Amino acid sequence: MADEAPFQFLHSEVIEYIYKSADSGEAENGRNITKLENMGLRVGQGLIERLTKDTARFKDELDIMKFICKDFWTCVFKKQIDNLRTNHQGIYVLQDNKFRLLSHLSAGKQYLEHAPKYLAFTCGLVRGALSNLGVKSIVTAEVSIMPACKMHII
Amino acid sequence: MADEAPFQFLHSEVIEYIYKSADSGEAENGRNITKLENMGLRVGQGLIERLTKDTARFKDELDIMKFICKDFWTCVFKKQIDNLRTNHQGIYVLQDNKFRLLSHLSAGKQYLEHAPKYLAFTCGLVRGALSNLGVKSIVTAEVSIMPACKMHII
Numbered sequence: 001m002a003d004e005a006p007f008q009f010l011h012s013e014v015i016e017y018i019y020k021s022a023d024s025g026e027a028e029n030g031r032n033i034t035k036l037e038n039m040g041l042r043v044g045q046g047l048i049e050r051l052t053k054d055t056a057r058f059k060d061e062l063d064i065m066k067f068i069c070k071d072f073w074t075c076v077f078k079k080q081i082d083n084l085r086t087n088h089q090g091i092y093v094l095q096d097n098k099f100r101l102l103s104h105l106s107a108g109k110q111y112l113e114h115a116p117k118y119l120a121f122t123c124g125l126v127r128g129a130l131s132n133l134g135v136k137s138i139v140t141a142e143v144s145i146m147p148a149c150k151m152h153i154i
Numbered sequence: 155m156a157d158e159a160p161f162q163f164l165h166s167e168v169i170e171y172i173y174k175s176a177d178s179g180e181a182e183n184g185r186n187i188t189k190l191e192n193m194g195l196r197v198g199q200g201l202i203e204r205l206t207k208d209t210a211r212f213k214d215e216l217d218i219m220k221f222i223c224k225d226f227w228t229c230v231f232k233k234q235i236d237n238l239r240t241n242h243q244g245i246y247v248l249q250d251n252k253f254r255l256l257s258h259l260s261a262g263k264q265y266l267e268h269a270p271k272y273l274a275f276t277c278g279l280v281r282g283a284l285s286n287l288g289v290k291s292i293v294t295a296e297v298s299i300m301p302a303c304k305m306h307i308i
Contacts, residue, residue, distance in 0.1 A: 005204060006230045007161045009197040014168055017193060039171060043163040050159060076160045 004078045033120045040124025048129035064133050065092050092153040102147035115143040158232045187274045194278025202283035218287050246307040256301035269297040
């Protein structure tokens with residue numbers, strides 16, 4: 001039994017709940033994404049606070065990103081980020097080849113349009129964690145082939 | 155780092171979200187409790203389905219309860235139920251001496267009144283799991299000393 005299952009199921013229910021209790025439409029969809037993102041933000045802030053309670057001070061921004069890719073990602077998704085790239089000027093790309101919050105969706109292209117609502121929470125999660133470590137960021141996500149996912153951090 | 159932290163933080167945010175987006179008042183509080191309970195119900199159904207995928211058929215109702223106390227509880231809360239009692243006529247009392255979803259609240263008596271909203275999801279969780287195993291139930295929770303919690307299953 002995968003350890004992250006309770007979190008995954010609850011995450012799906014939250015999306016279901018937020019979308020069900022709102023009207024449909026483009027503007028409403030945007031508001032729902034924002035709600036999920038904000039929820040992730042606060043969870044990320046709480047988690048990183050607990051995770052870094054006993055860790056040494058970080059050397060630099062890259063050191064923080066490595067912590068997000070390893071410890072933080074493992075805590076939430078029970079696996080590490082598969083690939084971290086940076087231009088060394090403040091842009092980072094984190095790639096997860098088997099992103100857990102997408103793995104229950106079929107890999108077919110017809111589901112690609114549903115991906116954003118499964119990514120919004122995690123974008124907030126990363127932004128919240130970074131903000132508590134003193135890194136102001138914009139986090140977006142991109143899916144080209146399910147269930148792989150790239151997080152862009154600026 | 156406790157493995158259940160992402161689930162705990164998300165659970166807290168869900169309560170926060172549901173209570174914030176609703177009016178206050180007694181009737182509204184009841185509706186919020188129902189929403190949380192229903193969310194737990196669906197998570198419980200999903201989880202138990204995955205958990206029992208490869209398990210042998212259960213002997214009887216008590217056998218099912220033992221599974222809930224051990225495997226199911228450990229999956230969600232990373233610990234077992236501390237005490238299971240039954241009158242052997244369909245009533246069960248499950249006691250968790252350190253219930254994880256209450257452990258972040260102070261033990262002071264003044265917080266006891268807030269306990270119900272932290273228990274509703276879990277009542278649904280247990281009811282959902284049992285219903286998928288063919289046991290129709292009513293599940294209520296009781297807190298007398300934080301963070302201990304008793305679940306009554308009828």
